[in-house]
Amino acid sequence: MPNPLYLPELREMLAENDVAGLREFCGALHPARTVEFMDGLTAEESWNVIRHAEDYLRREIFCFFPEELQVKILESLDREEAAKLIGEMPPDDRVDLLQEMAPELVEEVLSLVPAEERRDIQRLQAYPEDTAGAVMTTEFARVSESTPVKQALDQIARQAEQLETIYYIYVLDDEGHLHGLVSARELLSATRFPDRPVGEIMERDLLTVNVSEDQEEVAAKVAKYDLLAIPVVDDEHRMLGIITHDDVIDVIAEEAVEDAYLAAAVGPLKENYLDASLYELTKKRAIWLTILFFGAIVTAVVIRRYEGILAAIPWLMPFIPLVISTGGNSGNQSAALVITALSTNDITVADWWRVVRREFAMGLLLGGLLAVFGFFCAWSLREVSAFEATVLPITLVLVVVSGTLIGSVLPLLFRRLGLDPALMSNPFVAGIIDVLGIVIYMGVVFALLGHPS
């Protein structure tokens, strides 16, 4: 929660140029909490609060600022200061930030960043979005196989302040090939033998991800193996960087939001709800809403073809929305189950036959249940005989079974074709079943009651 109570005191310290007080403020709390206490300050004020803090604290606090504020601060600083700040930031964060800044400014600032850091930035910028390369950071603790345990510990103790995580130490050869891993825990328990080379205690069977792997798969691996970080390698098994547990949490949360949007036919948003412009939000919704609208126009055209029979047997018409929404709902359920099971790797495309059998059986059970209710609802209308009323239960069983089959097969098919199964989620399945539902309903009417005209 933002805490506006502290702002007057901060402003007073700024006015009095109380450097000692501001430094103390910056070091007293977790950087993320410090940022909350600063909520409400302008970009200039925010910078003046943190500029005197120790290097590593300033960097950490700056990284917890909202992106908008980071951009404003960088734009307000002189080019030299901005370049210094960017030079200090973690490699993965600064690449994300540079994407949000005006390209002219980025060019000016980058020309002032040391050549080595600049090359690192350009390398990271080259990886396509949503790949391991785009999420990884290039700073990690490394030792060679021959380093003794004691010396390795000293080495990481010295690097501790600069690195994002020191809890996994990677063992690389001179060409950068990844040979093994020691955790800080193993190093600490190995201190009984301080002269033993790291190569003797390291783990050799490592889980790695390729730099071009999809971030969703990376996240699934880290989650499955309960890792703190996973190394990213190229095709020659040279180590390029690591992806840490907090990045994985961000990826999982991001993908969950994306799937929730897809399930409701909203295009993926870059910003959060209140920050996104009205135009942006409307655009993301309008595209899918229009597609679904024209799907519904097809339904209207199909219904018009049956106008004769619907006019002749008027009790059929009020049940049209019931028939199609019941099919849509059962299809949605199947789609959600299958999409979720695919994304958590509980099923693969190879399980399709088991899935189809299960969904068929569930369709029969669910359709059968609703058929009982449906029969009595139709029969309770004064003008409908028990025989005529059977139209509704038969339709419901067929529609629910169609719904479960379509809802389960389409996501599997999409995965098979290399597309995101979540594209085949709720509204799309419902749209398909709308048309099919009408055709089934009228087909049952023809079969049981014949053509009345």
Added chain:
Amino acid sequence: MPNPLYLPELREMLAENDVAGLREFCGALHPARTVEFMDGLTAEESWNVIRHAEDYLRREIFCFFPEELQVKILESLDREEAAKLIGEMPPDDRVDLLQEMAPELVEEVLSLVPAEERRDIQRLQAYPEDTAGAVMTTEFARVSESTPVKQALDQIARQAEQLETIYYIYVLDDEGHLHGLVSARELLSATRFPDRPVGEIMERDLLTVNVSEDQEEVAAKVAKYDLLAIPVVDDEHRMLGIITHDDVIDVIAEEAVEDAYLAAAVGPLKENYLDASLYELTKKRAIWLTILFFGAIVTAVVIRRYEGILAAIPWLMPFIPLVISTGGNSGNQSAALVITALSTNDITVADWWRVVRREFAMGLLLGGLLAVFGFFCAWSLREVSAFEATVLPITLVLVVVSGTLIGSVLPLLFRRLGLDPALMSNPFVAGIIDVLGIVIYMGVVFALLGHPS
């Protein structure tokens, strides 16, 4: 991926009772990978593979077994062995496991577990599901304030193999109150001053969670602050346990699945899709499907009330599904945006007026767009005049605006009432708008065309 190629070799080693070979197999790979290579073995074979491994390896491999297999193994062991295995397991994992076992067996086995461990199990079992207490583990590294840095390092080096994480060391007084935290990183960089007491270098401003806090809020905190673990305290600030980054990843993934199910009207499942029984799956779907079915019956009743006018102006009827699905779709979009924004803390209930204004504006824009298409669709029918055709665009604007308002307000209202906003997701919003859509449609018809009978 399971790798069945290794199974024959494992079975050969089992047949020959090749203890050395089996021990080597257990230590060669990451425990989760080892488990994959064993996929296909029976419970008895699996136990025989790991029983000779070193204690900590056996425990780790066992913890990566699927729950079903764990239960089978525990049931097949004699009670003493089962009690030993349970005594070794991490506190949070074993509580989850005991829940899945037959209560008589649990009682028998627990009576053989050492008293202290048994009390720990009973304490953890008492916390309500989905609270911090139910997710936490009670094993963590602790020191007192006066411990010198060097001694603290030696202490955690000794405990390294037993504890789930040694990367945060908590500073507690004799009554167990939490006073501070040193990270392994800080300890390592402080080794220049080996005699300095931990109390001087520890962080005092700690993020904690209360034992009764909801697991979703805990996960949000850890994610926001990029923590490896968060301490769990009681109302007197006594430390009870920690929740680690891998548990947080599990919680986030679990909640995402639950929300995806809710959005498709499927009750939360305990097991994954293929493991859940057909009866269980059908039950979770049938409840909501039946509720939605009776919602649709209300729609049918409402439509029947307008039978007269629908018979008199036959072109209106085919557009009924279009009107209600368009309202439902726009409502779904709003609900998904608001539910997601609430769950990521991008908005709070206090922002309701901004949300309503945005959704109203989007409703007008989206409704206006679809109104243009709708007008031409209706007008293109031979029997409809341009004046009559305006019924459809006016209806669409009103229905889309109602959809966006209902879809956004209901989740906010639910959060305000302390309920899960996700309950007000897609199918429910759609169900409400179905009825409202018909009433609006017919209202516009009456207003523009009068009562034709």
